[in-house]
Amino acid sequence: MSLRLYDTGTRSVRAFEPLNPPTVTLYLCGDTVYAPPHIGHARNKVTFDVLARWLEFSGYDVVFARNITDIDDKIIRLAAEEGVPWWRVGQRNIDAMRRAYDLLGLRAPTVEPLATGHITQMIELMQRLIDNGHAYASGGDVYFDVRSLPEYGGLSGQRLDEMSETEKTDPERPKRNPLDFTLWKGSRPGEPAWPTPWGPGRPGWHLECSAMVTTYLGPEFDIHGGGNDLIFPHHENELAQSRGAGDGFARYWLHNGMLNLGARKMSKSLGNTILLTELAKRWRPVELRYYLVAPHYRSTVSYTEDLLDEAAAAYRRVEGFVTRAGELVGILPPAADVPAEFRAAMDDDLGTPQAMAAVHAAVRAGNEALADGDKENVGKALGDVRAMLGVLGLDPLAETWASSGDDAKTREALGRLVEVTLEQRQQARARKDFQTADALRDGLSSAGIVVEDTPSGPRWSLG
Structure with a gap:
């Protein structure tokens, strides 16, 4: 069975067929860096790290772009409160983000563009939209005219006449329609600004991603990823901008479920976040990664310490087998391929729960072989387990985690x-x-x- 993925755009599981095989182009909405990353951010990043690893294991060359939003209202407000330049707030949190994601064994994306480094591309995109009749300037702001695009709302499955306004309207910068969204924010006193034909200002959130993804992946690319909280308005608006400019944009839309604390999603804006650095004081980073990988990526995950303890214990059982097997047969390399049941699970919309079941089945078989002193089957189980864990970024003998082996003991x-x-x-x-x-x-x-x-x-x- 070839890879099949759930596409939000069609609300169905579809066979994955890249535009230009063997290359796969993947874009993920990255962090807005007004605070360090929390465990909810990590779930999103680990999901698409596993996707990229599985694509590469399956023989594709992955070009992975993950942006950084380094300018927004919260960054500007924090900078003003602290009396520092706006960019210093962003850079501080970019550094914290990279340390945290390195801690979890995330591979660096192919490119990690900053929003403020792509103002020229944003201006060009706005000009195309104005020329095509999909955008207009008003009082220094530039807006997208949602009624100019009949298919607006298709990604999120909403009708235009049933939508609610997602932005406040400034009476000095009037919109044609309350649902129109901001492409460019005209300058306000004390805020950073860049020159444009419509006056100085700074980019809106939605404009940034459309400009950056097409810069690095082209006008049409394979996969656009993000959390399901971004489907509307962010991804709906990205799609509208890009289609309005004449670009094909994403061929598949993948969205991960939220990580909830109680009944609410974990979010910086809600103030209910738990930082990765705090969690790493109690659980090893590899155990945190196991906790994030084990559920299906589209499911909603509840944060509890008991679930983290269970994940840590489950990983230690796997790790213990790898250690004992290595003591008997030596440190064997991962197998060249993964067991059929693991491959079938991963090809079925990244079915990590079933894939993890295959890992534990191999561990049980390996433990039985260890008890019998059966070196041949111990070696086979070890190779299989390492191959599967490698795809998931969890191989305890991989360089990322091997250095922490003594720490684990x-x-x-x-x-x-x-x-x-x-x-x-x-x-x-x-x-x-x-x-x-x-x-x-x-x-x-x-x-x-x-x-x-x-x-x-x-x-x-x-x-």
Whole structure:
């Protein structure tokens, strides 16, 4: 079976047929860098990292563009509050973003363009839209006329007469229709601005992506990715701009589901985010990656510490087999191919839950072979497991994670010691020996171990 992917544009799973094989062109909406990345951002980036890896494993040459939005209202506001140039806020968070994504084993995209580096291309795109009758200038702003494009709303499955306004209208810069969206924001006092034929200003969010993707991937490309919270208005507006300019744009639209904290999606704008750097104090980055890879990319994932603990334990079982197998047969390279059931799962719209089941089935077979001292089948299982984990970016012997092998053993030993200490503390509390219980807790605290008492028992993390 060849690769099939769920295309938001057609609301169906379609056979993937690239425009110019063996090259695949992939664009992903990147971060708006007014804050460091959180675990919700990571889910999106890990999803498309796995897609790129699977495409490459399947024989394609992937050209992967992932943009950075380095200018927007929040960046400007933060810079004003801190009394620093706007670009300093962006660069600080770009540095934090790259460190965090390196931590998770993300491969760098082929190109990672900055929005502010493509003002010329944005001006050219706006001019084409005005010439084609799809955009107009008003009071220094430039707007897209949504009623000029009959197919507007098709990507998100909405009718124009049922839509609500997504932007506030400035009476000094009137729109023809409240639903028209901003391509260019005319300059305001104290804000950065770039010159254009319609007056100085800065780009709107939607314009940036259309200009950057066509610069690096051409007027028509294979896959446009993003979170499903971007389908409307952002991706709908991107598509409208590009089609209005005469470009074919994306042939497939892929969207990952959200990572929720409680009943709400995790979002910087909602203020309910958990930074990757905070999570990495308790769970190893490879365990965080396992947690993000294991669910299907289109599903909604709930953030809970219990689920992260389960993911960490599952990964350690796989890692333990790889370690024990290597001790018996040596460090064998990954197999040249993956088992048929793993390939079938990945070709079926990146079915990582079924793919992970294939990994664990191979681990169980390998453990049985280990128990029997069957070196041949241990070696086969090890090669298969490493090949599958490599596709998912989880191979413990890959360079990304191998350097942390000693850390893993140290952490495992530390975990056992902490659990023994916590058990002793629980016993002391049960017999009301609070002096001993407090002393044990203080001892852990002095060693940098933070203990939190919860209804389900004590939890610990590295402080």
